[in-house]
Amino acid sequence: MEEPDKKEMSERDICSKFITPAIKQANWVERQIWEEVKLTNGRIIVKGSTTTRGKQKRADYVLSYKPNIPLAIVEAKRNIYAVGEGMQQALMYAEMLDIPFAFSSNGDTFLLHDRTGTFGKVEEEIPMDRFPSPEFLWQKYCEWKGLDEGKQKIVTQDYFIDQQKSLRYYQRIAINRTVEAIAKGQNRILLVMATGTGKTLTAFQIIWRLWKAGVKKRILFLADRNILVDQTKINDFKHFGTAMTKIKNREAEKSYEIYLSLYQAVSGTEEERNIYKQFSPDFFDLVIIDECHRGSAAEDSAWREILAYFTSATHIGLTATPKETKDISNIHYFGEPIYTYSLKQGIEDGFLAPYRVVRFDLDRDLQGWRPEKGKVDRYGTPIEDRIYNQKDFDRNLVLEKRTELVAKKVTEFLKANDRFDKTIVFCENIDHAERMREALVNENPDLAGENRKYVMRITGDNPEGKAELDNFISPESRYPVIATTSKLMSTGVDAQTCKLIVLDKRIQSMTEFKQIIGRGTRINEDYGKFYFTIMDFKKATELFADPDFDGEPVEIYGPEGGNGAWGFGDSEGKTDREKYFVDDVDVDVVTERTQYYGPDGKLITESLKDYTRKTVLKDFKSLDSFLKHWNEAEKKKVILSELEERGVLLEALAEEVGKDFDPFDLICHVAFDRPPLSRKARTEWVKKSDYFSKYGEQAQEVLDALLDKYADDGIENLEDMSVLKVQPFDRIGTPMEIVKLFGGKSSYLAAVRGLESQIYTLEA
Structure with a gap:
């Protein structure tokens, strides 16, 4: 042959x-x-x-x-x-x-x-x-x-092979660079990986390879939340088996090789609480600090104290958000990150969920509020005469109708989507989180009446709420659905199915903002979680426009401003200051606007029409050039997919311009100022033409049904042969029988292309 x-x-x-x-x-x-x-x-x-x-x-x-x-x-x-x-x-x-x-x-x-x-x-x-x-x-x-022979032995040590968790490319790079750096004698290492990208799995593989290579024999893994330590022990680190222990008692057991601990549990002001000092300073070869960006990044923090004690060990810091302020610097301690995998890259690669922002501007937030002379609050307390603005609301002064309005808007959103979408509402403090819980219960009396856990306050001071944290983050657990919080849930909460994050809290710390956004970035395909929505009532999402939001971490020397160090446990914004409660001042929405995540990793802040026009005109300088490209394309959906890749949001545009218009008409109208025609108008025009006459009666019936499908659902139905399996085509025959009516598959496809030509021949 x-x-x-x-x-x-x-x-x-x-x-x-x-x-x-x-x-x-x-x-x-x-x-x-x-x-x-x-x-x-x-x-x-x-x-x-x-x-x-x-x-x-x-x-x-x-x-x-x-x-x-x-x-x-x-x-x-x-x-x-x-x-x-x-x-x-x-x-x-x-x-x-x-x-x-x-x-x-x-x-x-x-x-x-x-x-x-x-x-x-x-x-x-x-x-x-x-x-x-x-x-x-x-x-x-x-x-x-x-790499000499000794270093090669370390570098070539295999991963732990886990059939359930294959490593992604960026995790391999982070692990390999870390192991290689340690083989070459580097003892201070920083890895920056966005929330949801598998820092703990990465840490496990680093430890595994160094441990198996015999380079690091005793390892201490530090985290700052009990739930993080427990999750780590039973999930990613479980393969260490009996070689691993969690430090939880005053007496330190020294017969293990892998130690997990809260860094608050192994440090303290009183000597007897400093469990770590029961170990000799050279006991550990390797110390890994998870989430090393928090308030703990300060020079006198818990983990810095521990590292200073175990100074001869190799120290690895893992963080999603390096803490960089005038007084606090992880980079100063660890050196420049040896690898960075950002939120933007994670979304671009499809490993993290993109987001859209619904931004609300409220009249009292924009204009402020000043009490009339002699005004007292609902408890009879005279209100200090001054202008109160967004900085004061829910801190010094509570406008109860503002809280009710936020709860109403959150509820409206859930009702329009899915009332069982997991939702976190971030509030200014514990008191605000409690009032928000009450307002949301009142807005959802049916579901809150069915199950008291539909809305719950999950804050550090509330044992009933804290006890439900595991249920909230579990994809299998339906309740709680809505969690109100202030700080407790802003870090370390692996809420895979969280679809809505509500910001009714002023956030000026980039570290805190990144961590809060990180609560929504995980994808869970089994539960239909592919993206999430941020409802912003206090302009917090303006931080998306800051170059630091997804920029490379840099060492800076200047005040960060904002909220300062993060608290732990019960330290969630309680205050003894005078607070006024006002229940007779109306609050209204001035503007509501949806912003979408663009292909460049930034929010599309201009109008959808302006963004679409600008994007289309980059590729097509004139209507003629677009029409030529459109008419020559064998499949129109290829062009539509290309435009969607560039960030043109056709469904959102249809919501704004008109749902009855074809994407072709939306584009011609928005980009080239042509009056749009509805799909129905195009369909009727084709039916009046003599295009059908060259086909037999049954073939005409098929084409007529295809036109109706186009009128109802759009052009993509015409180009997908699976449409022939559904009504009304299944009454005409099987897909194979239908294709035979046209003389074979190629003739059928030619007829469809001819039908498309007729649809778009009518001048827009």
Whole structure:
């Protein structure tokens, strides 16, 4: 049988017939060759109440010396392209995955790009029979990294293989960089990873590899919340088994190897409470501090005191938000982060949930309120005469109708979506959280009457509420649904199914803001959690516009302002100051506006119409150029998907302009000022034309039904053959029988394209 022409072969054929054999010939074995490797999940694109995913990033080949040491990326292209066609893509993946060698191939030869500088030449072509062996690339890697035989033993120590939890690319990088840094003698290490990206799993694998390599024999893991320590012990760290213990008594047991502890539990002002001093200063080889950004970052904080005691150990700090103020600096202590994985990158990769913001401006917040002469509050207390504004509300002065309005708006939102969506309402203090709980109960008498746990205050001073924290964060538990809080739930609460975060609290600390937003960023596909909404009543989301929100952490020397250090346990904003309660002042919403997460990682703050116009005009300078592109596209949904990838929110735009309009009309209207036509008007025009006459009676019935589907649901129905399985098509015949009415699949698809042409022939 004649061998097919190489230039006619698909990319897969080029891989299987030429590239894979060439790699194997160079002594790479199956376990070292990973093909079609999924790197990301694809960014979640919110379309009204539904979501889709953007394109996943996939590498054709990742070649690893050992599972934990990827050495090379190989990108394949069809033979009709030059050998270097895949190089830019290979380099993008190599940079993303922290991989030193990038290859591109079309099946004729390889092009190598050396990121290490050890080859002498940055790029060179290599014959198919001269692909470098794993040993050769490993030798070059070690030369580049300065790894002698002793360091290599540490670096090559395997991960713990967990079939249930495969590592994501950024976790591998964080682990590898940390282990490598320690192998080379670095003793102060900082990792910055956004909330929800698996810091604890990363810590487990770091400890596992160092422990198994015999480099670190006794390890202390410190967290600042009991729930965090317990979650860590039973989840990610469970594989340590009997080698692990949690420090919880005054007497320190010294026969274990892995120790977990609250850092408040192992420190204190009284000598007898300082359990850690029962260990000798050189007892631990490694100390890891989880969430090292909090108030604990101060020089005299609990964990800093412990680190000063165990000064000979290696210290690793894990944080989502480095604490940087005039007086507090993690970077000053740990040094620059050896790896940063940000919220923006997590959303872009599809590992974290995007968000939308519903911003409310209330009249009393904008204008302030001044009591009339002799005004007393509801308890008869004379109110000091001055102007009270947003800074005062719920701290010095309570406008009870303001609390009721916030509760009403939250309830309206839940009723319009799902009343059982897990919701956290962040309040100024415990008193405010209690009043908000009461207001929400009164707004939801039916569900609150059915179950007292529908709305609960979960604050540090309330044992009944704290006891329900585990149930709130458990996806399996329906209650509590709405939690009001001030600080207790702002950190360390792994609320995977939280879909609504309400901010009725002034937040000026970037650290606190990042942590609160982090409560919503986890995805849980099993429970339909793909994105979350932030309702903002106190302008807190203005912090999204701050470059520090998703910027690289930098060491700064200046006042941070805002809330200062975070409290723990019961320290949640109780105050003895005079507080006035006013129940006869009306409060109204002045403006309500929804802001969406854009593809650049920033909120779209301009109007949807302006943003759409600007985005479309970047690609199409005129209506003619857009029409040409639209009419030539084999599938219109490809164009719509491209626009959605760029942040054009067609469903939201339809809500604003009109739900009866086709995306084509929305775009032509908003970007090019053409009057839009409804789908129904376009449908009626096509039915009046003679387009149907060239088809048989049953085929005409199919086309007529397709037009009705278009009128009801839009263009994507026409282009999806699965529409033929539903009513009314199932009464005409099976999909195969329907296609035969047109003379076969290709003729059916041609008829659909012709129908689309008729739909869009009518001038917009």
